[in-house]
Amino acid sequence: MDMTASLIATTLSAGTPLALASLGLLINEKSGVVNLGAEGMMLMAAVVGFAVALHTGNQWAAFGAGAAVGALLAAALGLLVIWLGTNQYATGLALTLFGAGLSAFLGIDYVGKTLPNFPPWDIPGLSQLPFFGPALFRHHLMVYLTILLALGMIWFFDRTRAGLVLRAVGESPEVAHALGYPVRRIRLLALVCGGALVGVAGAYLSVIYTPLWVQGMTAGRGWIALALTTFATWRPARVLLGAYLFGGVTMLQFFFQGSGVQVPSQLLSMLPYIATIVVLALMSRNPLWIRVNMPASIGKPFTPGG
């Protein structure tokens, strides 16, 4: 396969879990809840998804299980931050620590197990094109679904009434409440839906992308996905773009190694994390720019009539 085509292909594949998770977190944040539990949710979904895939041999059951785990943990998070009004940072962090611990605990028997191969979906006709075929049209179905999801979210936020209500809840819960919308229930719904997507991202990672279960295998992807929402100034299309960019950075290290450049692998492995920091700093440099784009009530609990 052409080197460039293969770089594009692996970039799309590596960017997909990031994009899925980040789009999920975007739904959370649009409703005013920041979810620092993403990393733990991804890990839990990854281990459960892997187990389901191993026992059933069905990848869609695995995705479903991952989504369910993500939704369930998101609901637990929502109970605390939305109804009990606990600090969103601390609670999300607790969920991440809990998820990291529990996934390691549950996954002990699955380390080193291998899954049946779930082949990519070669789009008939298009996948036979030279260059474009291997680069763009021989991916797992989830890669295309993720792109559709991002497009769907653009439509949802900008063109539907429900999207407008969700944004209103995130921008000004008081006003949404005064208009008669159940702010806390909407937030919970947003949290659960976003959590399900984060869960699918985790399952994709362990079932399709790696496909292995290793303790702590998300390696900070949940956190990078969080950074991506800021990077994208809370817009779905930019989330997608950012995710592929980071997928590319992740892949770059393997290409460096493959091309025989003499750089220690550990230093190359730092790249995605350093890139996250650099990009975050550049995007945040203008506080006004962030304030204009960020949902105004992010991180703040809302008590009706309180």
Next chain:
Amino acid sequence: MLRLEARAEPSRWMVWLSPLLALAITVAFGVGIFLAMGKSPLLGLSMFFWEPIKSPYNLSELALKATPLILIGLGLAACYRSNVWNIGAEGQYILGAIFGGGVALLAGDHTPHAIVLPVLLAGVLGGMVWAALVAALRDWFNANEILVSLMLVYVAQYLLDYLVYGPWKDPEGYNFPQTRMFADPTLLGHLIDGTRLNWGFPIALVAVALVWVFLFRSVAGFRLQVGGLAPGAARYAGYSSRKALWTVLLMSGGFAGLAGALDAIGPLQQLTPQVSQGYGFAAIIVAFVGRLNPVGIVLSGALMAMFYIGGELAQSRLGLPNAMTGVFQGLLLFALLACDTLIHHRIRLKR
């Protein structure tokens, strides 16, 4: 039906009862796990709550384990009190071990024992450098400190990996990723014969006193807490939020770095990729369970050390996975945050 009702004023009792309640919930969950794994819950719980304290030697091991947790927790308490969300203490700890270990590697068998001081100072510096990156990016670029500090944990771990797999690898270490053992003069001596307890623990207790005075008896400490509780009021009073940011980050970075250096020349005696066992993250829980109060942190640090030791014992004696420690830690914080609701609210029965 049960209903939550706001209290007229926060309950002072619940502030300290809430951690106990959270611990009870965690223990109940633990009993469930032991039963599910077919082990006696009593035996399982004794690994966590009785074995670590049953003999003077075990207590000394507990203090050894609690030292880094207390030190890091202290710095984090100052951060969280001023609303600075440093969650990358793990990376700052690793940098402390790298810097301290680097100085220790320079020493030979005939270096004076005073080399310990530069080692520890280097550790403090290492942690501070890593935290200063967070402060600088937050201060100059408005970059979110949660994400930056966390990303730096991964960078720190890879830096450590690079050093012990590469330039610092012991040439006589059979190609294992580890540095050579530190020379004898660099090592912390044992305080009590027959134990591994070293000067780290007394240093941590002194730090507890210092941080207590700083937070509750100094103007600077007062200012940064006002900044955390009421940023508007702090601005109006002319307290600099930038100064608070740099102060608490350098402070927590320094403490975490000190902890890393102490562990490097204490129990570890060399650098390996597994220098940290997640102390930087566990210390977040220590800080919250200890109510962001230095004295409380001593107790919660000891509790978290029990979780670590108990997890190891449950693995070696009962054949239970060590990962249970992480489950209990995360659950404890989650339960604590839920229970903290009762500080400002009470539960009423309502029909």
